[in-house]
Amino acid sequence: MYLEARARAALRGALSALGVPSPGQIPIDRPPRPELGDLSTRLAYLLTKETGAPPQEVAQALAEELSKHPDLEDVRAEQGFVNLRFRPQALWEALRVILRQGEAYGRQDLGKGRKLQVEFVSSNPTGPLTVGHGRQAALGDVLAELFSQLGWEVTREYYLNDEGRQIDLLAQSLWARYRQALGEDQPLPEGGYQGDYLIPIGEELARSWGDRYPNWNEEAQGVFRKQAVDRMMRMIKEDLAAFGVRFDVWTREGDLHRRGLVRETLKELQRRGAVYEKDGALWMRSREHGLARDPVLVRSDGSPTYLMVDIAYHVDKYRRGFVRVVDVQGADHAEEQKQVKLALRILGLPEGFLDYCVHQFVTLRGREGVERMSTRAGHFIRLGDLIRELGRDVVRYFMVMRKPESHLTFDYELAKKTSMDNPVYYVQYAHTRIASIFREAEKSGEFLPPHASHVTEVDLSPLTDPAELALIKELDRFPDVLAQAAGFAPHLLCEYLEGLAAVFHPYYTRVRVLGQGRATPARLALLAGVRLVLRRGLSILGVSAPEEM
């Protein structure tokens, strides 16, 4: 970030010296091979119109002008590109800037303290969380943390559907398990929830209630609905806690109805002419806005559909003062998302208020169990089991290490490994190795005080090894990586951390830090920077940065 800013400033200076107007954006890239330079720009290609000269010629002129800059050495024009290399002094300064910021390094103010909500998981309380929910939980939590790092005031929210048909089915399924526990041959309802997880709850209810609810009637329905939802939510919350995910707000569908929000939102849609009646139901005019079909908002029995409630829920989010809302959802909701967005547009909410982070599904490979999951059929692998088997760190990391819109193959065998083949250990082990060096440094009296004021005073000029300079350049990228990762791409943070570790590990094996005279404090300062970024990055992923392994 520091280095790119320096390069941009240098380029603007060179342009004005040449009498060429600066374009609004100055593109900075990384050359394909490090020997070409630290950074590069294809500026000359963009200026062909203004200058009327061939790119290589413009690049040549720029390069000549830039070589006068004190931060730069060896500026070259190659095939129309301008390749820049920084003097070590500039890199040392970059490291100093990082160390001075300490724990704040990477934080930005893009959000300017505005309110942003991330809604995720929002799993219906009809069963335990599955592996699929795990991806959503990790994605949402990491995105929320990223936005928070970028200066947004973030609310993590879980929407739970505690009404409707599926809950009735669940309640009746639980009732059947309860009757079974009493020795009755009560079958599960048609299309009911077959999973084993209701059996122990049914047994427990049988013990405490005895024969109090012999028949499935209105009273039993009310009691078992509440019981079932409470129990399922307890299970879900336990698994989320084990996964290190906390929510600030839980919104229940029932609350939205009670507050009259659904009715009010429907009226507003009607007022704006977006609704028509057919076959006793109310439909939204979506086709005339280019969507594939008109969805039902209110069924002929008068009950609102999930979509209707969802629209009202988002209006509520807007009223609650969120400037931006991000919903993390599976790919199967794509159609629904278009409908909600359209409704919000009709209702006059600002464009871009709502964004969906859509993710594809997870396939678990290398573990006994079913691949295709269905909560209703009782075919699934519990997220909680996976966390117990592999640990929170590994599961969280694996769930966000691929871009959301790609199908995720969760490699169980790899996840189980405690060698550096496992990317999580690879990154964590880099942190551990640095921690170990600092422990040794403390013993031998070469300890560098952790206070920024002291680290920043260290003479960094012994840092001349290419690997050392490469490490600084990597550290410098961290804030940009965070900003990019917040664009629904947390996998970029994983990739970055693995890359940083991949520069560090060989360096560690080759170069000794302790007992090297004046090189020692300089190297410790560098490692303090690496440790800082590793710790910060892992913490944003919700993964621990161990001192020892």
Next chain:
RNA sequence: GCGCCCGUAGCUCAGUUAGGACAGAGCAGCGGUUUCCUAAACCGCAGGUCGGAGGUUCGAGUCCUCCCGGGCGCACCA
């Protein structure tokens, strides 16, 4: 049938948002390395007509069209 997403090395994936320099990583494969801060490591080699065919462009993995393969959706379910 229609819509959305994906198709890059044997495997798992980056790179596609803003088109640029001989296409990258990890694992698996092959071959090396151990006085010294944890070898739970490090170094090297090999491996690809970027699903296919057209097109736009000085330049396409990246943009457009068509086709093939996989996933998801197309409910008065959520």
